[in-house]
Amino acid sequence: MSGCETVGAPVSGLRRDTRARSIMTGDGLHDFASKLYPICRSITGQGVRKTLALIGEHIPLAIREVPSGSRVYDWEVPPEWNIEDAAVLDAQGERVVDFQKHNLHVVSYSEPVAQTVSLSELEPHLHSLPEHPEWIPYRTSYYQRNWGFCLPHATRQTMRSGQYRIDIKSSLASGSLSYGETAIPGRSREEVLFFTHVCHPSLANDNTAGMAVATALAAWVAGEPRRYSYRFVFAPGTIGSLCWLKQNEQSLARVRAGLVLGLLGDSGPLTYKMSRDANTETDAIAGYVLSQIDRNSTVIPFSPYGYDERQLCSPGFNLPVGRLTRSVNGGYPEYHSSGDDLALIRPECLERSLQACKLFVTVLEQDARYVNRSPKGEPRLGKRGLYGSVGGMSPAEREHAMLWVLNQSDGSKSILDIAKRSGLPFEIVHEASLALEGAGLLRSAVKGQSRRAASSHDGAKGVRRKSSGSGRPAASRRKGDKR
């Protein structure tokens, strides 16, 4: 990207483990969201940088700065906006609308103003929600020079005609757009992408919740060796994701799967929005994960509106990326208003969202295709000590899983396919496959890959396994079985 400039090293190079661990719980996630909440973010400016700095306390984060005026596809990075103070003062000098009390009171990207106007001149610059008279709406004017104030409708109705002093101490000046990213290398160069927007001021569910979950997930993913490489991007919506796309256009072919994260703290059901093609590995895994983790979860079709899936899934990129939220954009009354505050997001909901993301990663990492090395008839599991109970696991389930894996493993079906067809949990089928591979009854369907030899690249459908070290006790035979 010609006009894009990379400003370098991670803000915080070392992960502080105690903090990383602390944001793994619901309370930890909520605490972190609460720290992010008061910051006045927009698509550029110090608010984004402060936010990225807080995130960088938990994970190593490279900060990119893209100068104002840079051409980004059909767009241009706007001037950097910063704000110090803003108010509407009445004739008595009373701050009727006061930015110090809530970030949402000023329309984002309001130009600097210092003038006195009549109420009727002021009116077109005021925004309120008659249907929710206590809430302050959220409004922006990024690409059209303008200014304005947002206020509770109840307050607006108390304003008498007369003169008002408008005082907006903001700046629109050449600067840069900031975003942060962390890359976690795995054995394969294929990447899994997580994307969350960081441009909303003092809206808790949209999007301090997404930032908190994405941060915790990145810390967790970094915690052990991974099959795939992972990339977490924290960027302003639309123009920020376009900057990232422009800067990474040459390596987008590496993106194997991914999720846009947002709205992850409210009590609505987990909702997966499919990718544009609706038949990607991301779709298969996310749909499965939601069915396992939340019986009220829902899968909705792709649409070209919402968060950064709009850009990532535009036809020129068409990345295999879906979106995970709880409620959807516009799907709850507090959306884009001061009603979306820290009380709206709940520790247990944040934690459950994080669990769903972790399971998504786990299934992606563990899914594999195998070939049964003893495909004529069933191999004798009993003589290999594979038939019987291990720990508290139901023997029936585990043995069924082994029969399913052996039967389906002709190289065309993955562990996830088998879990879906059999109705058995992915984890059980995965463990059965490890046990069978350990006994020499399975081999990877990907040529040249064995479960013990690590290689730096997975093929597009590559699979690799950790050693299972299985050596289970001889199992007793079951009723009605001939083995």
Added chain:
Amino acid sequence: MSGCETVGAPVSGLRRDTRARSIMTGDGLHDFASKLYPICRSITGQGVRKTLALIGEHIPLAIREVPSGSRVYDWEVPPEWNIEDAAVLDAQGERVVDFQKHNLHVVSYSEPVAQTVSLSELEPHLHSLPEHPEWIPYRTSYYQRNWGFCLPHATRQTMRSGQYRIDIKSSLASGSLSYGETAIPGRSREEVLFFTHVCHPSLANDNTAGMAVATALAAWVAGEPRRYSYRFVFAPGTIGSLCWLKQNEQSLARVRAGLVLGLLGDSGPLTYKMSRDANTETDAIAGYVLSQIDRNSTVIPFSPYGYDERQLCSPGFNLPVGRLTRSVNGGYPEYHSSGDDLALIRPECLERSLQACKLFVTVLEQDARYVNRSPKGEPRLGKRGLYGSVGGMSPAEREHAMLWVLNQSDGSKSILDIAKRSGLPFEIVHEASLALEGAGLLRSAVKGQSRRAASSHDGAKGVRRKSSGSGRPAASRRKGDKR
């Protein structure tokens, strides 16, 4: 076709605009059906010619005459049948059954008879409906020499034993089978075919309703320049459609889509019967049109029985043609009896049927595939004045439509595909595509075609657009949107 002879020029070469316009309304359609109703039609004879002459008063109609004895595939055009009078007279000379009172009283294609018979000799020649004792049934004997009378069962039960005079003044003589057709050339030679049968005497829904709607539709289609060519055929059932197929066998490959029309005046729900292949453009559009125009409408599978879809969709032709009716053949008690009279068909039903046909033509004409010329990320619609409301249209719907068109236009999806996937009305998606094309953001997916240059041929998947001349006012930004 060896034995087929074309007898030429249109009966009425000039469309009389006032009449054409008059049959566009429900009342106009009903009036026209009422004019056609009293004529005694059969598969040949003067009744068909009188019918075609009346149709020819509204649209230019070429009349084809196919001589008796012509071989038509496995069939042969039968002798021409005409009838002057027919009656069953009792001993007192009373006309117990009187063709002058209703065309249905005589079995179609009855041979001439003048003889006196006993009631018991007469019985095998009488047809009535015990379950509907007031109605006269409709019976034919085209290919087996025979004669007969149809009468209300109530009348039949009053007939005493004794001698009856049978007097049928009909003729079965060498002549010809008549059908009419009108061809409306468009920019493409690809044709859209509308087919309706014209062989039923004094049955209102079956088929003066179909003739009226087909006539009005042809006049409407001819009223403006068209992308595709159109052909309307008014022919006797089975043998008539076979004659048309034989005469046009060389150009059937041009048929891109089409509908058999019939039973379009009763109050049953609009019913689309799919083509033999069930996956043609005709099926996609007709199914969509019905879903839009009538919430009670229904789509039924193909079956090789009914009207001329039997011939058009036989495996040797397999034309991409479906069928539009309201009730289906055999689907209402009055079917094929005198109960199918002018009271059964209703102006508003005729008009709604015509609307469905027009919408079918409109979608077919306007559907197109585009390629987004700015496919990487969303293009900025705001700076092009495309984001905002125009007229009374909902801005949200229009803006969503633009995002959908941009996202899906990779050349593989048509406007109709996008309308279906998005749930937005075809018309809105179509207008969005015109606006985007006008702004230079879309181009036709068909090589060498632009929206301004007209060419005489569309490819099989060709699309062409009229200039949209869009120049909409700068639109104001919407809540929650980043543009």
Added chain:
Amino acid sequence: MSGCETVGAPVSGLRRDTRARSIMTGDGLHDFASKLYPICRSITGQGVRKTLALIGEHIPLAIREVPSGSRVYDWEVPPEWNIEDAAVLDAQGERVVDFQKHNLHVVSYSEPVAQTVSLSELEPHLHSLPEHPEWIPYRTSYYQRNWGFCLPHATRQTMRSGQYRIDIKSSLASGSLSYGETAIPGRSREEVLFFTHVCHPSLANDNTAGMAVATALAAWVAGEPRRYSYRFVFAPGTIGSLCWLKQNEQSLARVRAGLVLGLLGDSGPLTYKMSRDANTETDAIAGYVLSQIDRNSTVIPFSPYGYDERQLCSPGFNLPVGRLTRSVNGGYPEYHSSGDDLALIRPECLERSLQACKLFVTVLEQDARYVNRSPKGEPRLGKRGLYGSVGGMSPAEREHAMLWVLNQSDGSKSILDIAKRSGLPFEIVHEASLALEGAGLLRSAVKGQSRRAASSHDGAKGVRRKSSGSGRPAASRRKGDKR
């Protein structure tokens, strides 16, 4: 198969027609099952041989003997097990558990034992069903040297502590595994495989019912010339089917379709379990047959557990074979216990199961693909005497069937496809196709095959027809039809 030895000629070379006929009825099937019931079968031994001898009284049966120790894929044929007597005797010499009273009392493959043990030493060798205290469970220990007794839980609870004499007069010695098969050659070398297990002692539904139905079906199939070749295998489960697979591995490619038969006598609904690929001809026909024969019937997906479909459908063979049962394995309380006795199986259920098998064979034999020789428009059926009623058949159904066959016969659709699409019974569609072929309107879609010329091989999709000799009376024309 290296270690497998074929021991030759059929036990009974001539079918005794009176017996064969007698097992065609429900009572006959039940009688035969009752004869098989008392025999103490296992996966080897004299019980299997006695069973095969009884079956051989109805159909010619070749007996194969596979020596103990033979390697069969991942398995090995175990020593031959025979048993004379077994009992648990109390201090008074009373036979508390007595093999003479029920075969199930001894764990199958129990090694010989003669010793005195305390009740607590005996306990691990006792098996009972607390939830069904009156039933004796069925237990085996084929591949792990062990011994044990099965008894009603009620009896077990009466056993006082003290010393018990254990007396098992069994033998585990080198011998052979026995199975039987009958091959019925047809015009084509392609084979239809029926497989049933013969290793369960004194369990009526599982599997004297399957043996009885398979025997009767084989006799019926042999009763007239057939298009396909048929093979019926009566073998011990798992190790027996593996022996058969090993011995026939070179000719498995000939298997065109097949069914594993079992559990065919209880009053549960007929249940078809699909083949591994779920889209075979077997699946299409079996699903259709069940829908026709039993409105409560059900089709269940493949799973790699159950009877010998586990081996036949393992990925190295993947035969196009499904399974027909009434209740499924484990699907009724009496399963694998003495509750599965002769009262559980009912003559009318056995007979209905046999009917389903016969219809499966009939559809398989009669299904065919045709090409309409008069594909342009409908041919005139009336002039060929094909339009009208024959016998008690509904004319409407028959005529519709002819229109359907003519319309769909472009070589791609089979009679079964047409029956499914039209909703007409297979038999009616089949007869319509014979009539049309007889009239010269259809030809086989398989090159070089005519309905009159017999050839010894059908192609993979081959079809052949017996002469239909149709010469039906001229049919009268129907209302509303133009022919």
